[in-house]
Amino acid sequence: MHADDSAGSPRRIKSIQTASAILEAIQYLEEPTFTDICNEVDISKGTVHTYLETLENEGFIAKSGTEYQLGVRLVTMGESVRNQTDIYRAGQDEVEKLAEKTGEWVHLTVECQGQEVTLYESSGDRAIAMDYHLRMRESPQYLYHTAAGKAMLACFDRDRVREIVDQQGFVQRTEKTITDLETLFDELDQIQAQGYAVNDEEEVRGMRSVGTAITGPDATVRGAISVTAPTSRLSGDYFESEIPELVMEAANIIEVNLETAGVQKPR
Amino acid sequence: MHADDSAGSPRRIKSIQTASAILEAIQYLEEPTFTDICNEVDISKGTVHTYLETLENEGFIAKSGTEYQLGVRLVTMGESVRNQTDIYRAGQDEVEKLAEKTGEWVHLTVECQGQEVTLYESSGDRAIAMDYHLRMRESPQYLYHTAAGKAMLACFDRDRVREIVDQQGFVQRTEKTITDLETLFDELDQIQAQGYAVNDEEEVRGMRSVGTAITGPDATVRGAISVTAPTSRLSGDYFESEIPELVMEAANIIEVNLETAGVQKPR
DNA sequence: CATATAGGTTTGTATATGACAAACTCTACT
DNA sequence: AGTAGAGTTTGTCATATACAAACCTATATG
Numbered sequence: 001m002h003a004d005d006s007a008g009s010p011r012r013i014k015s016i017q018t019a020s021a022i023l024e025a026i027q028y029l030e031e032p033t034f035t036d037i038c039n040e041v042d043i044s045k046g047t048v049h050t051y052l053e054t055l056e057n058e059g060f061i062a063k064s065g066t067e068y069q070l071g072v073r074l075v076t077m078g079e080s081v082r083n084q085t086d087i088y089r090a091g092q093d094e095v096e097k098l099a100e101k102t103g104e105w106v107h108l109t110v111e112c113q114g115q116e117v118t119l120y121e122s123s124g125d126r127a128i129a130m131d132y133h134l135r136m137r138e139s140p141q142y143l144y145h146t147a148a149g150k151a152m153l154a155c156f157d158r159d160r161v162r163e164i165v166d167q168q169g170f171v172q173r174t175e176k177t178i179t180d181l182e183t184l185f186d187e188l189d190q191i192q193a194q195g196y197a198v199n200d201e202e203e204v205r206g207m208r209s210v211g212t213a214i215t216g217p218d219a220t221v222r223g224a225i226s227v228t229a230p231t232s233r234l235s236g237d238y239f240e241s242e243i244p245e246l247v248m249e250a251a252n253i254i255e256v257n258l259e260t261a262g263v264q265k266p267r
Numbered sequence: 268m269h270a271d272d273s274a275g276s277p278r279r280i281k282s283i284q285t286a287s288a289i290l291e292a293i294q295y296l297e298e299p300t301f302t303d304i305c306n307e308v309d310i311s312k313g314t315v316h317t318y319l320e321t322l323e324n325e326g327f328i329a330k331s332g333t334e335y336q337l338g339v340r341l342v343t344m345g346e347s348v349r350n351q352t353d354i355y356r357a358g359q360d361e362v363e364k365l366a367e368k369t370g371e372w373v374h375l376t377v378e379c380q381g382q383e384v385t386l387y388e389s390s391g392d393r394a395i396a397m398d399y400h401l402r403m404r405e406s407p408q409y410l411y412h413t414a415a416g417k418a419m420l421a422c423f424d425r426d427r428v429r430e431i432v433d434q435q436g437f438v439q440r441t442e443k444t445i446t447d448l449e450t451l452f453d454e455l456d457q458i459q460a461q462g463y464a465v466n467d468e469e470e471v472r473g474m475r476s477v478g479t480a481i482t483g484p485d486a487t488v489r490g491a492i493s494v495t496a497p498t499s500r501l502s503g504d505y506f507e508s509e510i511p512e513l514v515m516e517a518a519n520i521i522e523v524n525l526e527t528a529g530v531q532k533p534r
Numbered sequence: 535c536a537t538a539t540a541g542g543t544t545t546g547t548a549t550a551t552g553a554c555a556a557a558c559t560c561t562a563c564t
Numbered sequence: 565a566g567t568a569g570a571g572t573t574t575g576t577c578a579t580a581t582a583c584a585a586a587c588c589t590a591t592a593t594g
Contacts, residue, residue: 013321015282020325027347047582054280058287059380070348072379078345080405081337112339113326138347311554
């Protein structure tokens, strides 16, 4: 064994990778049966069985009748992550204020493995597309699909951006989705220049958003915040300057919160 | 290997159990360093290292500087679990209504591995002890510590209750905490008779709650719902009859929601 | 009613994999 | 400069894992 993949080859626990794949399959398939999972993951039946038993035993998955689903233990763990994440604590209030002020959806997101994960969200009283936003909480998004994601990408090293995109490929959602690296790079430059990103029906037709990155000291990206609304309401000067102002202000406040929180708890 | 534990010994993937222990250690220790984790889990340094690398790679944990914490992927997974759990969808509205009606904390919980996990909660305008409730979301509770938990225990087979308690032992939180099986069994009988459970400062001094189980067809326990408030507000007739009525009514409605949801989506 | 079929579980076994120990690197402190 | 502490890498051997194939057990099918 120890089949060197060219370089020094970092060791990994294969069983964890397998378990991870199985969990992902269960999450993706939504209440799959044993055979569904087998078909998805290309591992022998017997082995899958042992994995499922173990995962169930540990509380990572639950079997109800003949169907599997992710286990309740993950709820607790997820909650724990949120509460331990600085940006969640530092940003929660601002997200709510911004949602109230605008009446629309406001998202606080972070980057994770080249994708965007929603840490917190709040819907104003005019917010639409509840179902879409529900789904969004469950599954990571491509960074180049959203305003907040692009705002984060704009802060990254361009090599890193290339790496992420190479790995994921461009998935087209609407006719306005960015589908090549050049366009993306041009837009990232522009985002950097103006300080915020917009998403003009690039992910969902009829929906626009405005987002900006939340950065820490030495320009590290901590996350992003965005406002999302239907094109009918998000247009003209409101879209081009008022909302961007509000979003950048909120990001700024969160950044300050982060800084001061760091100071108060020096360890 | 194949160290038969007496009977036919179901096979398990040891690496998953190890990984699970490491994740638990990280969650428990809150931002531990590499050595902290090693001390907690009694596995050789080298091995722990490999596990951490793998877990990080898969997004289950994240390293910030020298400290580890649970990874953002768990947030998504947790969210996914919630949305796929019937009782969450069926109960969300009722929890909010009850919180508004009473002005206090309302919890929707389920049993998981002999402990209680909060799936959803809502705080009325008079709700207190925010911090305590925040923690509660992160860590499973002992069933015999809470009203909702006892309500669920009361529905279980007494052998199962014994098994759970044997495994966990009695942890005393206040002078009123139940600390022996006999008292517990007596109370469970009473709960079964009256249809709801109360928690009278058994977990936190000055705090009472009233909870009841949410059951499915053939008397399976699906979860529980409870109202929590300071003793000063939760007393007398309000505590002994009004609130129990409201809680049982909410549980009843959720049960109906569950039934009808099941019918609509027969699969 | 017998038989087939699909969904799921168990078991024997070879071999890849994980766990250990010890060597090693790197940083921080004296 | 020297040492201690924290984290990483590597060689090695026992063993945990993954496969295949046998085995159940319900539900359809002739």
